Structures are given as C-alpha cells and as structure tokens.
Amino acid sequence: MNKKYFIPLIAFMALVGLMLFGLKNDPKVIPSPFIGQPAPNFSLPKLYKPEEMVTAKEMKGEVWVLNLWASWCVSCRAEHKVLSRLIEKMKVPTIGLNYKDYGTEDYGDEALAWLARYGNPYQSVAVDTEGTAGLDWGVVGVPETFVVDKKGIVRYKFTGPVYDEAMDQILVPLITELRKEKR
Amino acid sequence: MIPEIGHFALILALSVALVQGVFPLVGSLIGKNHWVSIAKPASFAQMFLLTISFVCLLYAFLSNDFSVKYVANNSNSQMPTLFRVSALWGAHEGSLLLWALVLGGWGAAVGFFSKGIPPVMLARVLSVMGLIGVGFMLFMLLTSNPFERLLQIPLEGRQLNPLLQDFGLAVHPPMLYMGYVGLSVAFSFAIAAMIDGKLDAAWARWARPWTNIAWVFLTFGIALGSWWAYYELGWGGWWFWDPVENASLMPWIVGTALIHSLAVTEKRASFKAWTILLCILGFSLSLLGTFLVRSGILTSVHSFASDPERGLFILIFLLAVIGSSLVLFAFRAHKFRSVGAFSLVSRESGLLVNNVILIVMTATVLLGTLYPLIIDAFSSGKISVGPPYFNSVIIPLGVLLYITMGFGFFLRWKKDEPSRILKKTWLPLTVSLVAAFVLPLVTVSDFNIMTSLGLFLGSWVTLAALMWVLSLGRSPFKLPMAAWGSVIAHIGMAMTVIGITLVSIYDTEKDVRLEVGQSYELAGYNFAFKKIESVKVDNYIANRATMDVSLNGELVNNMHPEKRDYGRDQMPMTEAGIDAGFTRDLFVALGEPLGNNAWSFRLYHKPFVRWIWLGAVLMGFGGLLAAFDKRYRRMKKIVVEPVQSANKIKDTSKNTPGVTA
Numbered sequence: 038m039n040k041k042y043f044i045p046l047i048a049f050m051a052l053v054g055l056m057l058f059g060l061k062n063d064p065k066v067i068p069s070p071f072i073g074q075p076a077p078n079f080s081l082p083k084l085y086k087p088e089e090m091v092t093a094k095e096m097k098g099e100v101w102v103l104n105l106w107a108s109w110c111v112s113c114r115a116e117h118k119v120l121s122r123l124i125e126k127m128k129v130p131t132i133g134l135n136y137k138d139y140g141t142e143d144y145g146d147e148a149l150a151w152l153a154r155y156g157n158p159y160q161s162v163a164v165d166t167e168g169t170a171g172l173d174w175g176v177v178g179v180p181e182t183f184v185v186d187k188k189g190i191v192r193y194k195f196t197g198p199v200y201d202e203a204m205d206q207i208l209v210p211l212i213t214e215l216r217k218e219k220r
Numbered sequence: 221m222i223p224e225i226g227h228f229a230l231i232l233a234l235s236v237a238l239v240q241g242v243f244p245l246v247g248s249l250i251g252k253n254h255w256v257s258i259a260k261p262a263s264f265a266q267m268f269l270l271t272i273s274f275v276c277l278l279y280a281f282l283s284n285d286f287s288v289k290y291v292a293n294n295s296n297s298q299m300p301t302l303f304r305v306s307a308l309w310g311a312h313e314g315s316l317l318l319w320a321l322v323l324g325g326w327g328a329a330v331g332f333f334s335k336g337i338p339p340v341m342l343a344r345v346l347s348v349m350g351l352i353g354v355g356f357m358l359f360m361l362l363t364s365n366p367f368e369r370l371l372q373i374p375l376e377g378r379q380l381n382p383l384l385q386d387f388g389l390a391v392h393p394p395m396l397y398m399g400y401v402g403l404s405v406a407f408s409f410a411i412a413a414m415i416d417g418k419l420d421a422a423w424a425r426w427a428r429p430w431t432n433i434a435w436v437f438l439t440f441g442i443a444l445g446s447w448w449a450y451y452e453l454g455w456g457g458w459w460f461w462d463p464v465e466n467a468s469l470m471p472w473i474v475g476t477a478l479i480h481s482l483a484v485t486e487k488r489a490s491f492k493a494w495t496i497l498l499c500i501l502g503f504s505l506s507l508l509g510t511f512l513v514r515s516g517i518l519t520s521v522h523s524f525a526s527d528p529e530r531g532l533f534i535l536i537f538l539l540a541v542i543g544s545s546l547v548l549f550a551f552r553a554h555k556f557r558s559v560g561a562f563s564l565v566s567r568e569s570g571l572l573v574n575n576v577i578l579i580v581m582t583a584t585v586l587l588g589t590l591y592p593l594i595i596d597a598f599s600s601g602k603i604s605v606g607p608p609y610f611n612s613v614i615i616p617l618g619v620l621l622y623i624t625m626g627f628g629f630f631l632r633w634k635k636d637e638p639s640r641i642l643k644k645t646w647l648p649l650t651v652s653l654v655a656a657f658v659l660p661l662v663t664v665s666d667f668n669i670m671t672s673l674g675l676f677l678g679s680w681v682t683l684a685a686l687m688w689v690l691s692l693g694r695s696p697f698k699l700p701m702a703a704w705g706s707v708i709a710h711i712g713m714a715m716t717v718i719g720i721t722l723v724s725i726y727d728t729e730k731d732v733r734l735e736v737g738q739s740y741e742l743a744g745y746n747f748a749f750k751k752i753e754s755v756k757v758d759n760y761i762a763n764r765a766t767m768d769v770s771l772n773g774e775l776v777n778n779m780h781p782e783k784r785d786y787g788r789d790q791m792p793m794t795e796a797g798i799d800a801g802f803t804r805d806l807f808v809a810l811g812e813p814l815g816n817n818a819w820s821f822r823l824y825h826k827p828f829v830r831w832i833w834l835g836a837v838l839m840g841f842g843g844l845l846a847a848f849d850k851r852y853r854r855m856k857k858i859v860v861e862p863v864q865s866a867n868k869i870k871d872t873s874k875n876t877p878g879v880t881a
Contacts, residue, residue, distance in 0.1 A: 042553040045497060046546040049504075053539055055590065109606040111462045137608075153731045154811065154822060178591075179606070 079170035084162035091163040102131040103183040108151040116198030121158040133159035226276025227367035233269035234357040240350030244343035259346040267328035296377035306390030313366035344412035388448035396441030400506040402434025410499035424486035432847035435475040443836035467509030474502040477578040488560035493553040567631040622677035626684035648683035674721025681714040702849035709842025719831025735818040743825035781810040
C-alpha cells in the first residue's frame, strides 16, 4: 500500500468538514465581534467629490446604515433593488462603502457607471480603495450591511445580499425599534 | 391521476435502480452470472420509467394542472408553451427529475452501445450508475417531490422568474446536465476498474468517447450560459466568476484534463492512477456544483431557492459517493502500475504539464468559490475575492497552457529531441510573434502588450495545429476523425482566447441620456434614438425603443432595446438590442425614463465578442468528431478476433506516431 494514494481522501475530508460548517452556520447570521461596539470611525473620500470626506462620526445622533458594495460584486446587483426600496421606505440615511473597486486609482469609473446604471440610493458613497475601513469593520465579504444606532453603536450586521424577506422581517422592524431609543 | 402515475413511475424507477445498483455488482463479485445479466435490462427499464415520470410532469405543465404544487409555483397559463416546458426544469424539484432522467438516459446509452465491453465490466459500470440514481431519486422522493398536490387548488399559477423565460435558458440547463451527469459514466468506469484492479488500453478506449461526449455537452452548456448572461442580463459581460458559473467551469476544466490524461493511459499505459483520480474528481465537482447551487451555502444571483435540509441530504450523498470512491482509490490505486517510462522532452511530459496547469486552475477556482466559506470557518483574513483574484491567477496559467499547447502537437511519445521540435515550430512561432506585434500596430492607435500576447497565443496554437495536420502528409479525408477533432477543438481554444483578449481590451461603453431625435457616436458608429413605444406581448408589457445605427452615414441596423415588465411584482427586465457581427457586436440597453421624452441608454461596442462562443462551438464540434473516431467502434472485432485486430491497431499506431491522441 502506498500512502500517497490517501492524500485525495484526506483532502476531501477536510473539505467536508468545511461544508458541514457552512451548512450549520447560516452565512447570513455570522455573529460579529463588532456588534454592540461603537462603530469604527473612518474618513474616506466621497465618490462624487473626492476632495470631501465622509466620516462615521458625523452620522452620530440618528439611526443609519452602512452598506458595503463593489461594482465587481455580482450579488450586489441583486441586492441593489432591495436596498434601494429599503432606503426609500424607511428614509434611513445610508452610506455606501465602495470596497476595493476597479480603477480606484483614478477614482472608480466602474463604480460611477454602476451607480448611473442601477441608481444611487445612498446619502453618500465612501471610497475605500485599500479596504482599510472594511478591515476595521470586520468585513468578511461583499456585500455586507450594518445598522448603527443613535449612539453610534453597531447593532446589526447582515452578511450577503439583503433580500425581500430579510428586509421586511429583520431590517425594517429593527430600524423602527432603534428609532424609538433615546440618544 | 396523471401526476400520480408520474409519482408511481418514479417510485418504480427507484426500485429498479436499487436492483440495478445491487445485484449486478454483488453478482460480479460472487460469480453469479444471471445476477450480472440483470444490469442491461434494468438500465433500460429505469430509463423507461423515468421517461414516463418526466412526461407526466410535462403533461401537468402543458395542461396547466395547478393542483400540482410545483406547477402552480412555477408556471401560469399566460406563459408561452416553450416556457411552460422549460419551467419544468426552472426550479429545484423539476431540475432534479431532469437530472435523474439524464442519468437514466446515459445508463441506457452505455447499456446499448456496449457490445464490446465484457459483461462483468459493464455490469459494474451500470451498477455504479444505478446507485447514483438511487441517491438522486431518494433525494427527490424524500425532500423534493415534484408531484406533490395542493389541497386548495389555485386558479392561476405563479410566475416563473422572468430571467428564466428565455430560449437560451430553456436549453442551457439540459445541456449542462447532460455534461454534468455524463461525467458519471467516466466515474463509473473508474470505479469498475478499481473493483477489477486492472486498467488497460481497452478500458481507456471504452472510457474515452463517453468522456468526450460529456465534455462536449459541458462545453455547449457553459457557452450557452455565458451567451445568455450576455444578452439577457443586460450587463454586457460574458463571464462573472459567479459561484454557479464556477461550479460549471470546474468539471469542464477537470474534464479537459481527463481527456488528455486518458490519451496517455490508452497509448502509453501511463498516468493510470492519475486518470482514475481525474474521473472521480470530475464527477465529484459536478455533484459539488449541484450542492453549491441547491443548498444556498454560497450566495449568488443564480441561487433561486435554497433549503438547508436539502443541502444536508446532498452533503451526505456527496460524502457517500466521493468518500467511498476515494477510500476505494486509497486501497486499490497501487495496483495500477504505470509502465511507460518517458523522458523530459516527450508528449507525455507535455500532457503532464497540461494536466498540472489545468488542475492548478481548478484548485484556484475552487478556492475562490469556497473562499467565503473558508474565511467564515477560520475568520482570519479579510480579503475580498472577485474577478480581480480570478483574473490575476488564471491569466498567467492560461498563457503557459497555450504556449505548451502549440508545442504539444509536435511532441513524440516517449522521447523527443528538442532540436527536432525547434525545427518544426520555428516557423509558426515566428509568424505568430510577428503577426501579434504588427497587426495591432497597423489597426489600432494605442499599443497594448496584452493584445499582442493574446494574438500571439491564439495564432500560435492555430498555426501549430494547422502545420501539424499538414505535416502528417496524408490526404485530409484519410486522416482519423480524432486528428481532425483535435485540430478543430484547439483552433476553437485559440479563437476563444483571441475573443477574450480583444473584447476585454477594446470594448467601449457609454451611459448616455438621449431624447427622441438625438444621437450619439460611439467607436465610429452613430446611434440615433428614433422613437419609443409601448408594446404588449403575451407574458409581458414592454417599452420598446427604436434606434438607427449607422456607420459613415450608411445604415447598419435598426435596434430595439426593451424594458419588459412581467407584472406580478417581478422586477423589470432588460432586453438588450444587439447587432451581432463576426468582428464586433453593438449592444444597446434601455435604461430609465428621464422625463421630457428622454431616456437613459447604455451603449456598447464589443469587438470580437462572438469569437468567445464561436470558439466554444468549434471545441464542442472537435470533441464530437473525436468521440466518433473509428477506432472506438472496432471493439466488436477485437472481441471476435482478438489477435488479428490487436495487430492491426499496433500497425496503425506505428505508422502514424501520435496522430490519434
């Protein structure tokens, strides 16, 4: 018997372990160590006015949403319509964090074209070329959506594209609830 | 009544599959010949019962029988007939039934076209296929029965996702499934060989045409999917590295590797254990693809439905199939001693490079696809994976692959002289290098090194293939089909790479706001917005724009991009206007109304985009030619007159070294 013929079996076992994990842990409800913590601040250039900065601090005092997206992200496209509806319905100020997009060196033609095509529901779009803000916020993949309360505490994180049911059953009630809280 | 018949036929098919999976296999091990002989009739019976089941569900769709839950959920009476048919495999339950039917079809085909295969071997192959069928039918009957009835019968059914109401998508899943499931034949052959403990040239000759045909279906299926995404999604792209796209690409890459490694196994009795492993890997990735699409553990635009319970079942099934075959491999692979030694410069080495590159590509795609999952498990890094990752890894590997490909044609089995190869290849090398640098300089203003690289790779492979076939010095009509197949398929690869290069570098796109009567110029073409009207077709209402496209004042085409509304809370769909051409596509997508008779448009000029799919068509055609090569049909003679025809085969291979690989 030759040991090398066991390699494929062992590799497969490792993969199965991974899958089992993936199945048990609904990717949409990963607990984030950042929940319950003050929202990490960032100061990033605006997509449309690169000379101006967007910061997390200036959002303090109201319930707001941070949505992470990129023009290369296919599921963001699927999410965009749902997200736009959410923003319109709840009138919730939302910052779009454009994560590591193409052509960010010359300020993201792709990102601009994407928003021109699908519509821009964001209050402002922050350009995170290096992905540093993403790192601070503990981002796992694109898209991700965070809800921050009036005190500036991260209260919820949604991994993956927001879909209709998640919007109606999770995000809308949560935002309504958070708005009732005191500052 | 009819759905119950379908349900019952499915249960019967499961029973037959169980018999087919157990008795012939056990019989072949304990030497009961009459058990062995069950395999073939059982495979026909299974196919027959599955066909009945499928036709019953089809009938339910065509007769708008909304008492069947699956029909009510996926079809309504307003839909055109074609889409009522394709709605059958538009969602989970029906697509599983199609899977099972296709598997049954492959099984029956193996049973039917297997005259030269020894009965014991055939019995084992069909048994393994029967067991796979058992898994799928159990899955269907336990978790996703398409024949389930509703107590309250709705008057009208729900709408099929409008994205799926399209001809391209109606034929895309069956094609892809034919390919996915077709790999189960090679897999079953591999399992049978491992049980047997013997793997010879005859085995490789049985497995090769089946693998080729499965690969051809995969090729067409993937190309159709890419074409569909291009014109239907209105994104103007042709590949997105989406998890579901990757799931179909991985078995294709492994299948490509397998086709080449099978050649070595047949001709040189080498790469044996490796070939077996590739057979297992190819089918495993097909199953993994099903798992990824259906379980919803990865999010993608394609995952229309997901259900963790079903995911668990597929995972257990995956574990049983792949796990048991890898256990078998671990204990049996040492029996396959590869005898043919080869030197560093030889056709074997070339094909080894091919296989290594293809497997690294597969691993790359697999890693990128599962990355979110891995990150989830270890929650360590925070790097995002998207097209930037795939492109940066796949492109260099592809360059190496194409360079090797050209040399591969001229390499001799066993041992070759570098000087001889150089003598054969300096001409195509020089010509393609010159062409790659001169052509862009003459035709476009801005020089881009990637253009030259793409053109070089494409023309190098094309020239090498053509020079090789000419250098054989035989009449084109006397060449074996496999040789033609190989040349055509590789020229297809060349076409695809040229298409990818040119469209990636030179495509132009523009978002414009146009009022009726205004026009815009893009890449020399004038796009004039003539009018917009509202039209009503059977299953949707659309805003249809008319755009006159002209080049240097001459009208090229009238294009009609549409924005379709399928009603019932469905999101509006973009139907792009496309003017297709051999050297360029013009693509117009209608955006939103901006008031004052003005609309937003997205205009594209996509040079050579068709070449990507034309290349795939050539690849598929080449694979088909190779699968029908005469020597795979000589089997019967080998059995009847073993000595004589074995000599004949030896003779031909002596005369034409490497013609048929």
